[in-house]
Amino acid sequence: MLDNISFANPEFFWLFLALPLALVWYIFKRKEETAALKIATIKSFQYKSILPKLKPGLFVLRLLALSAIIIAMARPQTEDISTRTKTTRGIDIVMAIDVSSSMLARDLKPNRLSALKEVAADFIKKRPNDRIGLVAYAGEGYTKTPITTDKNIVLNALNEITYGQLEDGTAIGMGLATSVNRLKESKAKSKIIILLTDGVNNSGFIEPQTAADLAIEFDIKTYTIGLGTNGNALSPIAYNADGSFRYGMRQVEIDEELLKNIAEVTGGKYFRATDNETLEEIYEEINKLEKTDIEEFKYYRYEEKFRPWVLLAGALLLLEWVLRNTVFRSFI
Structure with a gap:
């Protein structure tokens, strides 16, 4: 009967402390009202009936009634809560992903590009509540x-990204400038680029510094990520006869000074990811740094x-009154 019930005035439950006192009072009063008669024998007065023994049940009924009244005074009620959320200040995000052949290096498992796609999908x-491109x-x-706000479209597009869709090379300026172009007309509270x-x-044909200047002009914050282990990594170095890559150890070269400068001048932050775990931590930190304000409305129905x-x-x-005035009348 009390499942999923809350109480509007639970302070009335303190009245339950009075019930034991009422029970003690009843016991003493009953002893005072019982007269004692001493006789030599009770054979002539023997009358078998269980009604005298059941008489205290009337007081029990009264205690149960008082308990029900106390519960009623505490106002038991069920609560139905409906929630509606409203995004008050959204964030527009563009993720710029390097898809050059070096992203197939195997210092991250199974390779840099696959590891990135997995972490980016989770992000x-x-x-x-944000738009992502x-x-x-x-x-x-x-x-x-x-x-777009359609995350299924973004996730499917991310899954389709592979090496070979573009001419090989690393055009950081082009990647950044293209990202800026996607965000420059945005009216969002915050516009950010995550460039890896x-x-x-x-x-x-666009210098990274020129692209960074464009980001500054349109108030676009840029987080930059340098991906790759320190030292050498097993990377594609040539093609086999069947067209597949031949792998060999190659020095990892990342222009960290450039990435740090882009992040600094645009108000972002530079990160270095040397393994899968570090990459996950970086995207998690960016996720915490860029929070979307959400207004939540709750509606209560009692x-x-x-x-x-x-x-x-x-x-x-x-019931107590009826029994007292009928069955137990001669004993009261």
């Missing part, structure tokens, strides 16, 4: 997905449940 799922770049850059690369700028307890108390008191 996208954690941003349900994808830019892929190698020797040049292009928009894979414009900023594992190399140095060696392609494209249904009072005290009436059954009042009826139960009334029924118990009525």
Whole structure:
């Protein structure tokens, strides 16, 4: 009867402390009202009846009625809560992903590109209220997905990103400029770019510094990530006869000074990811740094449940009165 019930006035439960006192009072009063008569034998007065023994049950009924009244006074009620959320200040995000051949290096498992796609997918799922777009770049850059709230489109596009869709190379300036172009008309509260690369700028006709200046002009914050272990990594170095890559150890070269400068001048932050775990931590930190303000409205509907307890108390008191004035009348 009390499942999923809350009480509007639980302070009335303190009245339960009075019930043991009432019980003690009843016991002493009953002893005072019982007269003692001493006789030699009771054979002539023997009368077998259990009614005298059941007489205290009337007081028990009264205690139960008082308990039901106390519960009713505490106002038991069920609570139905409906929630509506409203995103008050959204964030537009473009993820610029390097898809050059070096992203197939195996210092991250199974390789840099696959590891990135897995972590980026998890990041996208954690941003349900923001618009996200994808830019892929190698020797040049292009928009894979414009900023959108449809996360399924973004996730599918991310899954489709592979090496070979663009001429090989690392055009950091092109990747950044393309990302800026996608965000420059945005009216969002915050506009950010997450630019990831594992190399140095060696392609494209837009210099990274020029692209950074564009980001500053349009108030776009840029987080940069350098991806790759320290030292050498097993990387593609040539093609086999069947067209597949031949792997060999190659020095990891990342233009960290450039990435740090881009992040600093645009108000972002630079990160270095040397393994899968570090990459996950970086995206988790960015997720915490860029929070979307969400306004939540809760609507409460209460249904009072005290009436059954009042009826139960009334029924118990009525039963006690009827028994006292009928069955137990001669004993009262």
